[in-house]
Amino acid sequence: MKGFDRVARLYRWAEYATFGPILSRCRLEFLSTATDAQLALVLGDGDGRFTAALIGSSPQIVVDAVDQSTEMLRLLSARCDSERVHTHCIDAMRFDVRGPYDLIATHFFLDCLSTSDVHTLSLRIAASSAPKALWLISDFNIPTGVMHWPARMLIRFLYLAFRILAGLRIQQLPAWRRALGEAGFQCLGSVPRLGGILIAEMWELQPPVRIR
Numbered sequence: 192m193k194g195f196d197r198v199a200r201l202y203r204w205a206e207y208a209t210f211g212p213i214l215s216r217c218r219l220e221f222l223s224t225a226t227d228a229q230l231a232l233v234l235g236d237g238d239g240r241f242t243a244a245l246i247g248s249s250p251q252i253v254v255d256a257v258d259q260s261t262e263m264l265r266l267l268s269a270r271c272d273s274e275r276v277h278t279h280c281i282d283a284m285r286f287d288v289r290g291p292y293d294l295i296a297t298h299f300f301l302d303c304l305s306t307s308d309v310h311t312l313s314l315r316i317a318a319s320s321a322p323k324a325l326w327l328i329s330d331f332n333i334p335t336g337v338m339h340w341p342a343r344m345l346i347r348f349l350y351l352a353f354r355i356l357a358g359l360r361i362q363q364l365p366a367w368r369r370a371l372g373e374a375g376f377q378c379l380g381s382v383p384r385l386g387g388i389l390i391a392e393m394w395e396l397q398p399p400v401r402i403r
């Protein structure tokens with residue numbers, strides 16, 4: 192077994208044991224804004240808890256669920272037993288993004304990528320998304336103020352743990368907000384939790400600016 196395959200079955204329990212229900216609340220924060228979506232791209236959903244909630248709340252939605260861990264995708268398929276969910280076991284950077292997607296979701300996934308990869312991926316996604324497509328994100332965050340150093344230390348510890356357990360090579364949070372902004376997305380809402388160490392955000396693809 193390699194990568195996240197090694198931690199797949201324990202992942203949910205380890206999460207509840209360390210953070211309780213807070214990560215789940217982040218994932219579901221903006222779910223109600225996505226009920227009209229038709230075609231979703233869910234990257235790195237792991238064991239499929241977000242995808243299960245998504246197909247449960249959007250009766251018409253069809254989902255492309257991309258994850259490079261076969262074990263994670265096996266759990267996702269068991270949880271989301273629906274012909275509306277198409278699984279793709281591939282590195283997200285090599286996934287042929289087609290769309291047109293009106294919903295993109297990445298929960299605790301962008302932190303597995305470098306800034307340069309998030310930049311490339313965001314541009315590809317923007318090119319294959321419908322106008323005003325929504326992108327729901329939850330992730331770890333380094334806030335300013337009193338929680339800055341606790342956040343840095345916790346995130347450093349988590350990267351070390353995932354390096355040992357899942358062989359994750361990335362060791363720092365990418366500058367994903369800048370990458371999404373440069374790809375044409377705009378932040379519509381941001382909900383911090385745990386003093387800003389966790390963040391749930393909703394971004395929308397803006398129409399291209401026409402210069403006369």
Ligand SMILES: C[S@@+](CC[C@H](N)C(=O)[O-])C[C@H]1O[C@@H](n2cnc3c(N)ncnc32)[C@H](O)[C@@H]1O
Nearest residue numbers: 195235236237258259260263282283298299303
């Ligand atoms: C930290 S887990 C997050 C899982 C889930 N989204 C959640 O909210 O808990 C990261 C997931 O992204 C997947 N992943 C990491 N890097 C990837 C990549 N480059 N391409 C596709 N999947 C990737 C892992 O296999 C894992 O399932």
